[in-house]
Amino acid sequence: MQCQTVLPGTECTFWGKQGCVFTDGSCQIIVENCEGCERIVTGTIGQVCGAYPAPVKKWANGICNFASHVKVEIKVDDAKAVNPLKASKKASGGKKK
Numbered sequence: 748m749q750c751q752t753v754l755p756g757t758e759c760t761f762w763g764k765q766g767c768v769f770t771d772g773s774c775q776i777i778v779e780n781c782e783g784c785e786r787i788v789t790g791t792i793g794q795v796c797g798a799y800p801a802p803v804k805k806w807a808n809g810i811c812n813f814a815s816h817v818k819v820e821i822k823v824d825d826a827k828a829v830n831p832l833k834a835s836k837k838a839s840g841g842k843k844k
């Protein structure tokens with residue numbers, strides 16, 4: 748149903764017949780870590796997240812997985828990259844018969 752408080756007219760899964768069923772009956776404003784994220788929208792209570800009602804929870808255990816401005820970098824060290832075939836031979840002793 749459509750939100751009628753923080754983001755009036757926006758489809759929201761938390762809005763039901765009794766109003767907003769999210770914690771405390773409302774979205775919460777963004778946190779400092781959200782600044783720069785493309786998902787920030789302006790609601791009646793200030794800047795909120797368009798993807799999740801409680802931004803502070805999204806950052807509680809590390810980087811928000813919805814964030815558009817921060818990416819988790821997985822570094823692969825090419826020098827240490829292992830050829831799976833060679834690794835297999837090495838593991839089996841690499842003996843030639």
Ligand code: SF4
Nearest residue numbers: 781784796802811813
């Ligand atoms: S997607 Fe994450 S970082 Fe972006 S505004 Fe929402 S909670 Fe904040």
